[in-house]
Amino acid sequence: MSGFRDNFVNNFIDDQRWRYIWDGLGVTLQVTFFALILGVILGFLLAVIRATYDKTGKLKVLNFISQLYITIIRGTPVVVQLLIIFFVIFGSVNISKIIVAILAFGFNSSAYVAEIVRSGIMSIDKGQFEAGRSLGFNYVQTMIYIILPQAFKNILPALGNEFIVLLKETSVSGYIALQDLTRGGDIIRSRTYNAFMPLIAVALIYLTMVLIFTKLVNMLERRLRNSEH
Amino acid sequence: MSTNQNTLFRVENLRKEFGKGFFALDGITEEFHKGEVVVIIGPSGSGKSTFLRSLNLLEIPTEGKIYFEGVDITDSKVDINIHRQKMGMVFQHFNLFPHMTILKNLCIAPMKLQNKSKEEAEENAMKLLKRVGLEGRANDFPSQLSGGQKQRIAIVRSLAMNPDVMLFDEPTSALDPEMVGEVLELMKDLAKDGMTMVVVTHEMGFAKEVANRILFIDKGQVIEQNQPKEFFENPQNSRLKEFLSKIL
Ligand SMILES: Nc1ncnc2c1ncn2[C@@H]1O[C@H](COP(=O)(O)OP(=O)(O)O)[C@@H](O)[C@H]1O
Ligand SMILES: [Mg+2]
Numbered sequence: 001m002s003g004f005r006d007n008f009v010n011n012f013i014d015d016q017r018w019r020y021i022w023d024g025l026g027v028t029l030q031v032t033f034f035a036l037i038l039g040v041i042l043g044f045l046l047a048v049i050r051a052t053y054d055k056t057g058k059l060k061v062l063n064f065i066s067q068l069y070i071t072i073i074r075g076t077p078v079v080v081q082l083l084i085i086f087f088v089i090f091g092s093v094n095i096s097k098i099i100v101a102i103l104a105f106g107f108n109s110s111a112y113v114a115e116i117v118r119s120g121i122m123s124i125d126k127g128q129f130e131a132g133r134s135l136g137f138n139y140v141q142t143m144i145y146i147i148l149p150q151a152f153k154n155i156l157p158a159l160g161n162e163f164i165v166l167l168k169e170t171s172v173s174g175y176i177a178l179q180d181l182t183r184g185g186d187i188i189r190s191r192t193y194n195a196f197m198p199l200i201a202v203a204l205i206y207l208t209m210v211l212i213f214t215k216l217v218n219m220l221e222r223r224l225r226n227s228e229h
Numbered sequence: 230m231s232t233n234q235n236t237l238f239r240v241e242n243l244r245k246e247f248g249k250g251f252f253a254l255d256g257i258t259e260e261f262h263k264g265e266v267v268v269i270i271g272p273s274g275s276g277k278s279t280f281l282r283s284l285n286l287l288e289i290p291t292e293g294k295i296y297f298e299g300v301d302i303t304d305s306k307v308d309i310n311i312h313r314q315k316m317g318m319v320f321q322h323f324n325l326f327p328h329m330t331i332l333k334n335l336c337i338a339p340m341k342l343q344n345k346s347k348e349e350a351e352e353n354a355m356k357l358l359k360r361v362g363l364e365g366r367a368n369d370f371p372s373q374l375s376g377g378q379k380q381r382i383a384i385v386r387s388l389a390m391n392p393d394v395m396l397f398d399e400p401t402s403a404l405d406p407e408m409v410g411e412v413l414e415l416m417k418d419l420a421k422d423g424m425t426m427v428v429v430t431h432e433m434g435f436a437k438e439v440a441n442r443i444l445f446i447d448k449g450q451v452i453e454q455n456q457p458k459e460f461f462e463n464p465q466n467s468r469l470k471e472f473l474s475k476i477l
Pocket of ligand 2: 277278279399
C-alpha cells in the first residue's frame with residue numbers, strides 16, 4: 001500500500017502537481033459551459049430556420065446556408081475544426097486559446113443541436129401550430145410560446161446526450177496547447193513518468209461529471225414530465 | 230362593393246388548388262352577417278374544412294377574395310395576425326396547449342396579444358371557466374380532462390380573446406357520444422348570446438335547432454343553401470337529397 005501512497009504523493013502532491021488537474025478542470029468546465037451556450041443558441045436558430053423552411057417553404061436562402069453549415073460541421077472531425085479556427089481563421093491574431101476552443105466546440109455542437117431541435121419541432125402536432133396562429137400569434141410567437149417549450153421537453157434526452165459528448169470532446173483541446181483537464185493529466189505523466197495515476201484520475205473526473213450531469217438531466221426530465229400529467 | 234355594416238365576411242369566387250389541377254374549393258361566393266349562425270354540411274372531402282380554414286387564412290386561397298369586417302384579408306399587405314384575434318377557431322382535436330395549465334391556456338393570448346395584465350386576464354379566464362362549470366380545473370393540465378371538457382376549454386380559450394366570430398370545424402366529431410351534448414349546449418348558449426358562428430358539423434339536430442342558414446358543400450362548391458326547415462323538408466339538388474337520405 002505504501003507504493004500507492006508514494007505514487008500518489010509523487011503525482012499529485014509534490015510540486016503541487018494537483019494544480020494541473022485542478023486548473024485543467026477549470027478550463028474544461030469553462031470551455032464546455034460557454035460552448036454549450038453558444039451551441040444551444042446557434043443550434044436553436046438553425047433549427048428554427050430549417051423547420052420554417054420544411055413547414056412553409058420560406059427562408060430558402062437561409063435554409064440553404066444552414067444546411068451547408070450543418071453538413072460541413074458534421075462531416076469533418078472536431079479536431080480539424082479546432083485546428084482550422086486556431087491556425088487559419090485566427091492564425092495571425094493574438095487570441096485567447098480558451099476563446100478559440102469555445103468557438104470551435106460551440107460551432108461544432110450547434111450543428112448537432114440544430115438537427116436534434118429540428119426533429120423536435122417537426123414532431124409537434126401541426127394542430128398546435130394552427131391553434132397558436134388562429135389565436136393571432138405570429139410565426140415567431142407561436143414558436144416561442146407554444147412549439148419550442150413542447151419540443152424542448154421531447155428532445156431533452158437527446159440534448160443531454162449531446163452535452164455529454166461535448167464535455168468529452170473538449171478533451172482534444174490539447175491540440176492547440178490549451179491546458180484543459182486531459183492535458184493537465186498528461187503534463188503530470190510527462191513529469192513523473194507515471195501514466196497510470198494521472199490518467200486514471202482524469203478519467204474518473206470525466207466519469208463523475210458525466211454521471212452528475214446525467215442525473216441532473218434525468219431530474220429535469222422528470223420534473224417537466226410531472227408538470228403535464 | 231355591396232358589403233354593408235352588417236356583413237362580417239364576404240367571400241368572392243374563392244378557389245383553392247391542392248396539387249396540379251385539383252381544386253378543393255371551386256368558386257365559392259358567400260356572405261356571413263353579424264349574429265348569424267351558419268352551419269356547413271357536406272360529404273367527407275368536399276372542402277368544408279378547407280373553406281372554414283380559408284376564412285382565417287390557415288389555408289391561403291389560390292384565387293378569390295375574402296373580406297373580413299370590410300378589409301380584404303387576402304391582400305398580402307394586410308397583417309392577418311390582427312384580424313385572427315377577432316376570429317376564434319375551434320378544432321376537431323381541441324389543440325389545447327398541453328404544456329400549460331387550463332388557466333394559462335386561456336390567459337396566454339390575451340396577455341401576449343392584447344397586453345392584458347395577468348390579473349385582468351385571469352379574472353376574465355375564471356369568469357369563462359365558471360360559465361362552462363370548470364372553474365375547479367383551472368390549475369389542471371389538459372391531459373387531465375375528458376374530451377368534452379377539453380373542447381369546452383378550447384371554446385372558451387377562443388372566447389377569451391373576445392372575438393367577433395367563432396369558426397367551428399367538426400367540434401364534436403372526436404368526442405365519445407356521451408360528451409357531444411355538453412359541447413353542443415355551450416355552442417347553443419353562444420348562439421343565444423348573439424355570437425356570429427360558422428359551424429362545420431354532422432350534428433343535424435344542432436343545425437335544425439340553431440342555424441339561421443345551412444350550406445351544403447360538395448366538390449368545393451356551395452350546391453344549395455336554405456333556412457333549416459326548407460333545407461331538410463324540401464331539398465332541391467339530387468346530391469343533397471342523396472346526402473340527407475344517408476345521414477337522416
Ligand atoms: N393540405 C392538403 N394538401 C392536399 N390536399 C388536401 C389538403 N387539405 C385537404 N386536401 C384535400 O382537399 C379536399 C377537401 O378536404 P377538406 O376540406 O378537408 O374536406 P372536408 O373537411 O369536407 O372533409 C380533400 O380531397 C382533401 O384530400
Ligand atoms: Mg373536415
